[in-house]
Amino acid sequence: MSNTKLIHQSVSVFSILVSVQLTGCAANLTEDEVFEQQYAAVERKEMIREFVNACEANDNVVIYTGPSTQRLRDPIKRIPKHANRSDYQCTTTNEVERMQVEMGFR
Numbered sequence: 001m002s003n004t005k006l007i008h009q010s011v012s013v014f015s016i017l018v019s020v021q022l023t024g025c026a027a028n029l030t031e032d033e034v035f036e037q038q039y040a041a042v043e044r045k046e047m048i049r050e051f052v053n054a055c056e057a058n059d060n061v062v063i064y065t066g067p068s069t070q071r072l073r074d075p076i077k078r079i080p081k082h083a084n085r086s087d088y089q090c091t092t093t094n095e096v097e098r099m100q101v102e103m104g105f106r
Helices: 003-023 031-057 093-103
Strands: 061-064 088-091
Touching (some): 031 061
Antiparallel strands (some): 061 088
């Protein structure tokens, strides 16, 4: 396991523990329920990261089609908490260019 991945996992687990302490009472959930929700969110983000990495490794482009906000800068590099795997599509650069022409961007 690479150091980067180990650090990322450690940071994720730490953030889960902090979130459990901060949000447990506010949401009227048990500590276990909050932990399970946070863990599921981290797992979902990891699944999305793996999808993005595999897509880009094959010289393709990832497109985010999910909900967005103005604060959301790059949902591919910073996966939002609400993101699902279905919000991401893997496509070719030619397809992206074709879509840009159809939308009038080129």
